[in-house]
Amino acid sequence: MSKGNYLGEFEQVVLLATARLADEAYGMSIRREIEEATGRKSSIGAIYATLDRLEAKTFLESRMGEATPKRGGRPKRYFRLSPAGTRALLASRRTMDRLWDGLELEPE
Amino acid sequence: MSKGNYLGEFEQVVLLATARLADEAYGMSIRREIEEATGRKSSIGAIYATLDRLEAKTFLESRMGEATPKRGGRPKRYFRLSPAGTRALLASRRTMDRLWDGLELEPE
DNA sequence: CTTGATTTATTCTTTTTTGTAGAATATTGT
DNA sequence: ACAATATTCTACAAAAAAGAATAAATCAAG
Numbered sequence: 001m002s003k004g005n006y007l008g009e010f011e012q013v014v015l016l017a018t019a020r021l022a023d024e025a026y027g028m029s030i031r032r033e034i035e036e037a038t039g040r041k042s043s044i045g046a047i048y049a050t051l052d053r054l055e056a057k058t059f060l061e062s063r064m065g066e067a068t069p070k071r072g073g074r075p076k077r078y079f080r081l082s083p084a085g086t087r088a089l090l091a092s093r094r095t096m097d098r099l100w101d102g103l104e105l106e107p108e
Numbered sequence: 109m110s111k112g113n114y115l116g117e118f119e120q121v122v123l124l125a126t127a128r129l130a131d132e133a134y135g136m137s138i139r140r141e142i143e144e145a146t147g148r149k150s151s152i153g154a155i156y157a158t159l160d161r162l163e164a165k166t167f168l169e170s171r172m173g174e175a176t177p178k179r180g181g182r183p184k185r186y187f188r189l190s191p192a193g194t195r196a197l198l199a200s201r202r203t204m205d206r207l208w209d210g211l212e213l214e215p216e
Numbered sequence: 217c218t219t220g221a222t223t224t225a226t227t228c229t230t231t232t233t234t235g236t237a238g239a240a241t242a243t244t245g246t
Numbered sequence: 247a248c249a250a251t252a253t254t255c256t257a258c259a260a261a262a263a264a265g266a267a268t269a270a271a272t273c274a275a276g
Binding site for chain 1 (some may be wrong): 260261262263264265267268269270271272273
């Protein structure tokens with residue numbers, strides 16, 4: 001059991017990108033969204049490993065896309081946040097908000 | 109240089125607690141501050157391991173407290189954020205802010 | 217048709233970095 | 247010596263990261 005109850009940094013990023021993409025979220029688009037929204041590049045391996053972990057923790061669910069899309073390429077695996085994933089994300093933000101609250105970081 | 113450019117989740121927490129405590133930041137007080145501000149408990153080993161890692165990355169600096177404090181116990185090792193640590197923290201927050209921006213998470 | 221190139225996307229394997237715990241040890245005051 | 251306070255050490259689990267390998271579908275030839 002242990003305790004790793006908190007979302008890792010990258011897990012939060014991936015979850016947020018997934019949420020932003022709504023029903024267009026799948027591995028490749030999530031990677032693109034992260035880069036577009038934040039400028040941060042990530043390997044495709046890192047994305048999927050995180051997605052799988054998050055699904056195993058029930059923070060998101062996946063389903064395969066239609067069998068015959070009108071384009072080349074392997075079928076997509078779509079992801080979406082579960083209620084637990086939404087709660088975890090909100091809890092993470094609250095933790096950070098509390099720590100930032102009242103703090104002023106003066107750039108020396 | 110390579111890659112680990114981003115702060116981990118717990119690294120951010122520790123850095124923020126250190127910043128909040130200003131010149132009263134040392135291992136034990138940081139652990140206490142995290143718990144008081146967020147309710148999150150952490151082992152003392154986790155705190156120091158992270159503190160050491162953060163110092164190695166030059167995100168914070170440490171110095172030993174005076175040799176003869178008026179109390180029992182081993183001398184304290186005080187920590188404070190470096191300019192790079194401040195920047196890293198601000199960068200982390202900006203990343204999250206960008207991902208949260210315009211997103212509404214509906215609790216189903 | 218049937219094969220091969222092309223496109224799009226996911227899976228797999230490996231390694232490094234972070235996160236976590238708790239026992240052990242060190243330093244100082246009484 | 248003992249109590250109090252704090253840090254260091256040791257070991258291991260989980261998360262992050264990279265990139266090659268593989269898979270599935272479409273399309274253009276021949």
